[in-house]
Amino acid sequence: DSGVTQTPKHLITATGQRVTLRCSPRSGDLSVYWYQQSLDQGLQFLIQYYNGEERAKGNILERFSAQQFPDLHSELNLSSLELGDSALYFCASSVGVAEDGYTFGSGTRLTVV
Amino acid sequence: QKEVEQDPGPLSVPEGAIVSLNCTYSNSAFQYFMWYRQYSRKGPELLMYTYSSGNKEDGRFTAQVDKSSKYISLFIRDSQPSDSATYLCAAFQGAQKLVFGQGTRLTINP
Numbered sequence: 001d002s003g004v005t006q007t008p009k010h011l012i013t014a015t016g017q018r019v020t021l022r023c024s025p026r027s028g029d030l031s032v033y034w035y036q037q038s039l040d041q042g043l044q045f046l047i048q049y050y051n052g053e054e055r056a057k058g059n060i061l062e063r064f065s066a067q068q069f070p071d072l073h074s075e076l077n078l079s080s081l082e083l084g085d086s087a088l089y090f091c092a093s094s095v096g097v098a099e100d101g102y103t104f105g106s107g108t109r110l111t112v113v
Numbered sequence: 114q115k116e117v118e119q120d121p122g123p124l125s126v127p128e129g130a131i132v133s134l135n136c137t138y139s140n141s142a143f144q145y146f147m148w149y150r151q152y153s154r155k156g157p158e159l160l161m162y163t164y165s166s167g168n169k170e171d172g173r174f175t176a177q178v179d180k181s182s183k184y185i186s187l188f189i190r191d192s193q194p195s196d197s198a199t200y201l202c203a204a205f206q207g208a209q210k211l212v213f214g215q216g217t218r219l220t221i222n223p
Contacts, residue, residue, distance in 0.1 A: 002156060033210065042119075042215035043157070043201065056210050090156055101147065102211060104156030 003027065004105035006091050012111045018079040021108045023091030025072055031055070031094045032074040033102060034066055038087040049074055050096075081112045116140050117204055119214025128223050132189040136202035136214045139183065143204040143212075146178050148187045151199045151216065160200075161187065192221045 003026035013019055025032050034046040045058035049068035060066075063081075068074040078085060088109050092102035119136045126132055134148075145164055149157035161176040163169045169176045177186040185202050201216040 002158070043213040045210045045212070048210055058210060101159045101162055104158065106156050
């Protein structure tokens with residue numbers, strides 16, 4: 001157990017729907033990162049939050065949004081889902097900046113049908 | 114062009130062989146380099162961490178960075194079947210996000 005908890009582990013939903021992925025960071029970690037992993041694209045950075053504030057944004061679609069709550073857990077919202085959104089979504093956390101290394105959760109496998 | 118390039122493999126070697134995994138990067142501002150290991154259906158886990166150029170050894174694993182050629186390597190000595198996984202290189206500068214390579218799928222055959 002890495003200490004980073006992601007729920008749900010698996011999600012199957014239809015095109016056009018909206019889902020919410022949840023992440024609880026490791027105790028004491030202030031930064032949360034969201035990554036998307038697909039077979040052909042590898043790990044793609046989506047967004048980072050640090051202590052409740054958005055810190056960096058990657059190739060995140062406008063249909064996707066995220067937030068980090070006062071208790072430091074984070075949610076990634078995916079809307080108007082398309083078949084191409086099927087992927088593994090990972091959350092990672094770190095104490096502060098990236099040089100401390102990231103600790104990843106086990107991921108949420110999203111399948112859009 | 115991707116900032117970090119990695120041959121996705123797959124790479125298959127016999128048990129006991131020396132494995133060499135490599136990445137190249139394009140951003141000369143990258144200062145920190147990492148290797149992550151990802152087992153099937155699991156999240157990546159940090160394996161090795163190197164700052165700037167040079168070598169770092171940890172047991173059977175050696176990470177090497179050559180900033181002059183923008184080349185990152187991971188060597189695995191006496192490879193074991195339990196080393197079978199996907200290995201991802203990553204790099205970043207300052208407080209920016211980690212940029213990952215595509216990952217190399219490695220299989221160690223008994």
